[in-house]
Amino acid sequence: MSRAQIGSHGSIAPNATEKPMADIKINAKLTSPKGKPAPIYRLTTRRVNEKAIRELANRLGMQAEAKSGLLRSDADKLTFSVGHLELTMHRASGAVRFIDRARWQVDDRQSDLKIEDAVASRLAQTFARKYELAPAAETKFFKAARLHVAEATREGKEASDRVIDVAVALQRLVENIPVDGPGGKIVVYFNAQREMTGFQQVWRELDGVYKRGQSYRSPESAVEDMAAHFAKKRALIEVEEVRFGYFEEGPRTKQRYLQPAYVIIGMLSAADGQGRKRTIYVAPALTNNAGRITPPLEVKRSQRRRPETEAGYKER
Amino acid sequence: MSIHVHVRVGVEWVNDFHNDSCEQNDLSYCDDQVVGFYNHMGNHGHTKVFNWGNDNAWETDFRHPTFGGDSLNWSDDVHFCMVNDHGGNNSNIVSFSFSKAHTACSVSSTKMRLGRKNLKWLAALGCDAVLNTNASHIVAVWGGPMQGVHIVCGYIGTAADSWWTSDLGEDFADDICDGDTIAGAWVSDAYSFWTGDDSIAIAAGFSRDDAINRRDHETLDWRDINVTSTNWLAWKYRT
Numbered sequence: 228m229s230r231a232q233i234g235s236h237g238s239i240a241p242n243a244t245e246k247p248m249a250d251i252k253i254n255a256k257l258t259s260p261k262g263k264p265a266p267i268y269r270l271t272t273r274r275v276n277e278k279a280i281r282e283l284a285n286r287l288g289m290q291a292e293a294k295s296g297l298l299r300s301d302a303d304k305l306t307f308s309v310g311h312l313e314l315t316m317h318r319a320s321g322a323v324r325f326i327d328r329a330r331w332q333v334d335d336r337q338s339d340l341k342i343e344d345a346v347a348s349r350l351a352q353t354f355a356r357k358y359e360l361a362p363a364a365e366t367k368f369f370k371a372a373r374l375h376v377a378e379a380t381r382e383g384k385e386a387s388d389r390v391i392d393v394a395v396a397l398q399r400l401v402e403n404i405p406v407d408g409p410g411g412k413i414v415v416y417f418n419a420q421r422e423m424t425g426f427q428q429v430w431r432e433l434d435g436v437y438k439r440g441q442s443y444r445s446p447e448s449a450v451e452d453m454a455a456h457f458a459k460k461r462a463l464i465e466v467e468e469v470r471f472g473y474f475e476e477g478p479r480t481k482q483r484y485l486q487p488a489y490v491i492i493g494m495l496s497a498a499d500g501q502g503r504k505r506t507i508y509v510a511p512a513l514t515n516n517a518g519r520i521t522p523p524l525e526v527k528r529s530q531r532r533r534p535e536t537e538a539g540y541k542e543r
Numbered sequence: 544m545s546i547h548v549h550v551r552v553g554v555e556w557v558n559d560f561h562n563d564s565c566e567q568n569d570l571s572y573c574d575d576q577v578v579g580f581y582n583h584m585g586n587h588g589h590t591k592v593f594n595w596g597n598d599n600a601w602e603t604d605f606r607h608p609t610f611g612g613d614s615l616n617w618s619d620d621v622h623f624c625m626v627n628d629h630g631g632n633n634s635n636i637v638s639f640s641f642s643k644a645h646t647a648c649s650v651s652s653t654k655m656r657l658g659r660k661n662l663k664w665l666a667a668l669g670c671d672a673v674l675n676t677n678a679s680h681i682v683a684v685w686g687g688p689m690q691g692v693h694i695v696c697g698y699i700g701t702a703a704d705s706w707w708t709s710d711l712g713e714d715f716a717d718d719i720c721d722g723d724t725i726a727g728a729w730v731s732d733a734y735s736f737w738t739g740d741d742s743i744a745i746a747a748g749f750s751r752d753d754a755i756n757r758r759d760h761e762t763l764d765w766r767d768i769n770v771t772s773t774n775w776l777a778w779k780y781r782t
Binding site for chain 1: 560562566567568569570571574594595596597598599601629630631640669670671676678679681682683686701702703704705706707710727730731734735736737738739751754755758759773774775776777778779780781782
């Protein structure tokens with residue numbers, strides 16, 4: 228059993244005989260997933276090389292024949308650009324980012340994009356289908372986030388606020404289960420003229436079932452994992468939400484398996500409300516899982532004590 | 544596009560608090576974000592001036608000498624300062640919390656005079672740089688403290704202390720060193736669909752056009768193009 232103790236009022240409280248540790252208070256309703264346990268999938272990373280990026284660039288309408296454009300390569304990514312169009316592929320994940328630098332997030336100082344979420348979602352779905360980014364049945368609308376520009380005098384006069392683009396996130400579905408995390412999404416950007424100005428896709432390909440799901444752990448046990456993770460921290464973490472889904476990492480991370488997970492959103496609040504931060508912990512949801520998801524906290528070397536001087540940089 | 548000037552960089556962060564008058568909930572990833580920024584700025588040839596963490600991070604580094612602080616030797620003696628700890632915002636006053644009372648446990652924005660000496664850009668990664676996007680609130684919070692600083696970057700409401708956003712500082716440093724605009728790179732990198740972080744960047748200017756120009760176009764190369772007077776603020780945010 229972890230060092231955390233289940234308290235009497237929906238909390239996981241520190242054991243009084245041990246040194247202070249994270250105190251977990253559960254403010255959310257914890258619900259176990261229903262139905263047959265979902266399987267764990269093996270993932271493959273799409274090849275990232277000149278041929279692959281030129282093929283994709285061609286599909287997106289860029290001038291991508293051999294020797295055209297500019298190809299840049301570093302340890303993390305491969306970037307192909309022609310004029311103001313830029314396409315990047317991440318080596319670790321195969322994630323793709325396309326940007327039209329002449330139009331992405333560019334303000335003409337006049338436009339004000341007024342678009343309903345449903346309309347923005349349809350635009351994004353149409354784009355995803357046109358370029359065969361993902362089958363419609365495997366995506367659902369997640370969120371539309373608008374980029375605003377605003378100004379005012381220092382006294383707050385002559386204030387204005389306009390929307391110059393909308394970013395629409397489509398969430399991946401696997402086995403009809405949403406894919407949570409920094410990956411598992413297509414984000415499409417539209418400007419005030421409702422033209423696509425860029426997109427990002429973090430979407431690793433499935434490579435068959437690695438393991439059938441045996442049974443689900445309880446969300447309470449995932450919260451206990453979080454308590455153990457923060458065992459050396461002095462904190463009150465109020466659990467505000469526990470989501471269930473597959474978990475996909477971001478563009479810069481290699482990932483071998485796609486497994487069901489609990490995503491725990493907590494809040495660290497001071498009593499006076501003056502010090503706040505959210506915290507996120509992700510735990511595997513299956514009893515026969517593919518290993519931990521949130522890496523253990525690193526033990527870091529302390530800094531040398533700072534000298535008590537009035538002097539700044541020049542005298543150190 | 545590349546950058547043609549060198550900038551001086553300083554960072555402060557707090558993960559571990561004590562069971563004393565400065566007590567706050569411990570954090571875990573503040574150092575990853577800002578030290579990542581610090582090191583990547585250094586990798587791009589910029590000057591690493593200070594990296595103060597936990598008890599070495601002091602509120603006096605942000606408090607102006609008018610109020611007994613030492614900001615002109617620290618946060619305002621670099622061009623780019625990034626700070627990450629607990630933040631708060633009450634009655635249009637932002638505060639940064641520290642683990643050691645040196646000499647107080649926190650510093651409020653009413654005691655900051657950002658940009659009086661060298662500071663051009665401040666990124667405050669604690670929560671609540673602003674609580675909402677009402678113009679009256681934003682100018683009330685930052686109109687006073689911005690006194691020469693070009694751009695302040697932060698969050699609308701709470702921010703995540705999370706493994707999955709620990710690369711933010713590295714990404715942001717790489718983007719602005721590649722020539723991306725400071726406000727644009729911040730709003731793009733710090734916004735997160737899945738963690739729920741909403742980002743904002745606020746630029747100052749002597750006129751409306753000056754503030755807008757800085758919000759939309761300012762890069763590190765604008766280091767020496769001073770804000771002669773903060774008469775206008777122009778900001779961008781995603782939410």
